[in-house]
Amino acid sequence: MSTVVAPPAPPARDGTPTPGLRWSGVVVATAAAVPVALVAALASGAVDPLLIGDSGPVTRYGIVLTRALHDVSAALTVGLLLVAAFLTPESRTSVRRETAARTAAGAAVVWTVTAAAGMVLAFADAAGMPVSSPGFWSLLVENAVPLELTRLLLIEAGLALLLIPAAGAARTRGALAWTFLLSLAALVPLSLSGHASGTEGHEQAMTALMFHLVGISLWVGGLLAIVLLRPHLGRALEVTVRRYSTVALWCYVAVAGSGVLFSLLQVEEAADLLSAYWLLVWGKVAALVVLGAFGVVQRRRILAGGLARPGAFARLALTELAVMGATVGLAVALSRTPPPVEQSAQGDPVLELTGYPAPPPLEASSWLTVWQVNWLFLPAAVLAVTLYLVGVRRLRARGDHWPVGRTVCWVLGWAVFVYATNGAPGVYGRVMFSMHMVMHMALMMFIPILLVPGAAITLALRALRPRRDRTLGPREIVLAVVHSRWAAVVANPVVAAVIFFGSLVAFYWTGLFEWALTSHEGHVFMVVHFTLSGYAFVWSLVGTDPGPRKWTPPLRLVVLFATLALHAFFGLSIMTGTWLLAPGFFKAIDLPYVPDLLADQQLGGTIAWGIGEMPTLALALMVAVSWARSDQREARRSDRRADRDGDAELEAYNARLAALAARDPARKEQP
Numbered sequence: 001m002s003t004v005v006a007p008p009a010p011p012a013r014d015g016t017p018t019p020g021l022r023w024s025g026v027v028v029a030t031a032a033a034v035p036v037a038l039v040a041a042l043a044s045g046a047v048d049p050l051l052i053g054d055s056g057p058v059t060r061y062g063i064v065l066t067r068a069l070h071d072v073s074a075a076l077t078v079g080l081l082l083v084a085a086f087l088t089p090e091s092r093t094s095v096r097r098e099t100a101a102r103t104a105a106g107a108a109v110v111w112t113v114t115a116a117a118g119m120v121l122a123f124a125d126a127a128g129m130p131v132s133s134p135g136f137w138s139l140l141v142e143n144a145v146p147l148e149l150t151r152l153l154l155i156e157a158g159l160a161l162l163l164i165p166a167a168g169a170a171r172t173r174g175a176l177a178w179t180f181l182l183s184l185a186a187l188v189p190l191s192l193s194g195h196a197s198g199t200e201g202h203e204q205a206m207t208a209l210m211f212h213l214v215g216i217s218l219w220v221g222g223l224l225a226i227v228l229l230r231p232h233l234g235r236a237l238e239v240t241v242r243r244y245s246t247v248a249l250w251c252y253v254a255v256a257g258s259g260v261l262f263s264l265l266q267v268e269e270a271a272d273l274l275s276a277y278w279l280l281v282w283g284k285v286a287a288l289v290v291l292g293a294f295g296v297v298q299r300r301r302i303l304a305g306g307l308a309r310p311g312a313f314a315r316l317a318l319t320e321l322a323v324m325g326a327t328v329g330l331a332v333a334l335s336r337t338p339p340p341v342e343q344s345a346q347g348d349p350v351l352e353l354t355g356y357p358a359p360p361p362l363e364a365s366s367w368l369t370v371w372q373v374n375w376l377f378l379p380a381a382v383l384a385v386t387l388y389l390v391g392v393r394r395l396r397a398r399g400d401h402w403p404v405g406r407t408v409c410w411v412l413g414w415a416v417f418v419y420a421t422n423g424a425p426g427v428y429g430r431v432m433f434s435m436h437m438v439m440h441m442a443l444m445m446f447i448p449i450l451l452v453p454g455a456a457i458t459l460a461l462r463a464l465r466p467r468r469d470r471t472l473g474p475r476e477i478v479l480a481v482v483h484s485r486w487a488a489v490v491a492n493p494v495v496a497a498v499i500f501f502g503s504l505v506a507f508y509w510t511g512l513f514e515w516a517l518t519s520h521e522g523h524v525f526m527v528v529h530f531t532l533s534g535y536a537f538v539w540s541l542v543g544t545d546p547g548p549r550k551w552t553p554p555l556r557l558v559v560l561f562a563t564l565a566l567h568a569f570f571g572l573s574i575m576t577g578t579w580l581l582a583p584g585f586f587k588a589i590d591l592p593y594v595p596d597l598l599a600d601q602q603l604g605g606t607i608a609w610g611i612g613e614m615p616t617l618a619l620a621l622m623v624a625v626s627w628a629r630s631d632q633r634e635a636r637r638s639d640r641r642a643d644r645d646g647d648a649e650l651e652a653y654n655a656r657l658a659a660l661a662a663r664d665p666a667r668k669e670q671p
């Protein structure tokens with residue numbers, strides 16, 4: 001979103017990679033955070049002493065300063081890795097990537113230290129004990145892991161710590177891309193803590209905060225990184241800023257949407273909109289509008305002719321960064337300001353354990369009328385369908401054909417996904433075993449059988465424009481994944497079948513099922529894992545996209561029937577089983593309209609067994625059709641070859657037969 005005027009680049013350095021971190025990363029991360037912290041301190045009453053359980057000035061001020069340092073250093077680390085891995089082209093001396101990676105390692109040092117310090121101060125704050133009080137540290141050591149808040153911050157500090165050597169040593173595109181992914185993963189624990197972990201709607205709040213933090217880190221961190229790397233970018237500045245501008249646009253939408261979603265969860269009555277919490281939110285909304293206006297101007301400038309005028313870069317980028325910095329300051333204050341909505345479960349076990357109030361008793365109409373928007377899976381489905389349709393339109397625009405059937409399958413597949421995760425199966429699946437099984441079977445069998453024929457990988461490779469400067473763009477990433485050793489292993493029918501069936505056993509006969517019922521990350525893991533393992537299994541049998549070599553149809557049919565025989569056995573074992581799965585959870589929620597938990601579970605077994613058969617049939621038909629088609633293709637191929645070489649193969653065969661006959665002594669004796 002920001003434009004840059006490129007002063008003449010300084011001469012490139014000799015390019016010998018020097019491992020380790022660059023201290024400028026540390027300096028910038030720290031310097032940029034101070035004004036942010038100041039805004040936060042001034043804007044929030046959180047630094048005021050508490051009447052009861054005050055943790056002392058060190059903690060009160062320390063938390064705000066540490067958080068500001070944390071947010072800025074995290075954003076800078078992510079931004080530098082984004083630029084290095086995906087935005088800036090390779091230079092002959094590859095100084096750019098190395099500089100970005102080493103600076104990211106420096107910023108990751110600040111991230112690690114502030115995450116660890118934040119954990120200590122968060123504990124002091126929660127315990128209402130000054131850090132200096134006797135017994136504080138032993139208490140901290142004792143509770144750091146059991147307490148969710150400190151445990152999450154500890155995980156974050158650990159991931160940030162890993163980033164230091166990873167970024168310090170990463171030089172190749174692949175290594176930088178994996179380090180970038182690690183930096184995004186390190187943002188997740190924070191989004192699972194704080195105000196997001198209140199009670200009602202906490203899953204939505206966690207999803208919103210995750211999108212928010214990732215969006216801000218890419219947007220703010222990306223711009224900060226470009227400013228920092230400008231002396232090294234030289235003529236690559238233009239293309240780097242152009243690519244950043246597209247990323248920034250997506251981030252703007254993500255930050256606005258997630259910010260609004262999170263804030264709306266903190267409103268119960270109109271008066272809340274004038275609470276201290278909301279006044280900070282309004283400040284952020286205003287900042288976002290200003291940043292949006294900036295963005296429109298910059299984008300127009302970039303599209304109108306690039307980044308020619310000297311000096312404009314520093315002015316524009318610094319102004320925008322100043323607004324962003326102030327907004328992060330407001331955000332830190334917001335995270336320290338109590339929200340206006342009550343954050344307790346008011347004694348409702350379903351709300352306490354699932355984060356949602358108990359749905360009404362299940363009736364026939366509920367299948368169509370009961371919905372709970374899931375702000376992770378619904379946007380994911382909308383995005384998957386939108387990108388697919390944009391791809392089809394791009395192909396059509398250049399006159400290429402794309403079978404309508406594929407588009408229909410893809411859209412239908414995602415429609416079923418939205419229903420399974422936002423409709424009755426998704427809502428009741430959180431509290432009833434039978435409905436959970438409906439959702440599970442939809443994710444693992446129905447949806448993949450619709451999505452795979454959509455041939456999304458083929459569409460992506462045909463619609464996405466290739467990059468010509470050896471950088472990792474969307475198309476290059478798809479290609480890298482499809483041709484990776486990992487894909488070859490997972491797309492092997494036997495491996496896919498083992499994952500498909502093995503997941504069932506591992507999920508229901510370990511604590512994973514209860515984890516998925518009682519935690520946001522567990523629920524997300526379950527939905528993503530079952531959809532992907534189903535997709536990999538179906539793809540290994542009937543996928544048409546480019547990728548690892550396919551097994552012959554007969555072998556694929558064998559794998560299919562073997563797997564689904566096991567699947568039927570799984571269904572039967574639950575159908576006839578007399579032990580309860582996740583007994584603690586189902587007994588605790590004690591739904592009045594599910595009086596017999598075992599009967600409901602056995603119904604789930606019947607559903608798993610029953611529902612499993614239909615997709616089996618469909619898959620077997622699809623393999624048979626692909627068998628017939630591959631035979632036809634083979635026949636056409638050998639016909640074309642015979643036409644081309646006068647049927648040399650048949651000639652050779654006949655010649656071999658004649659030679660055999662000639663050598664056959666019995667024939668020699670015949671008159």
Ligand code: HEM
Nearest residue numbers: 195256259260262263284285288324327328331332334335
């Ligand atoms: C529509 C505009 C926006 C709204 C409604 C909004 C709302 C929010 C809310 C409700 C939170 C969670 C605070 C809490 O823990 O209770 C948050 C966190 C955050 N926001 Fe925004 N935001 C907006 C725009 C922005 C922008 C433009 C930036 C930065 C450029 C930003 C930076 C942040 C950061 C860094 C956090 C995490 C703070 C922390 O926990 O350390 N937000 N935002």
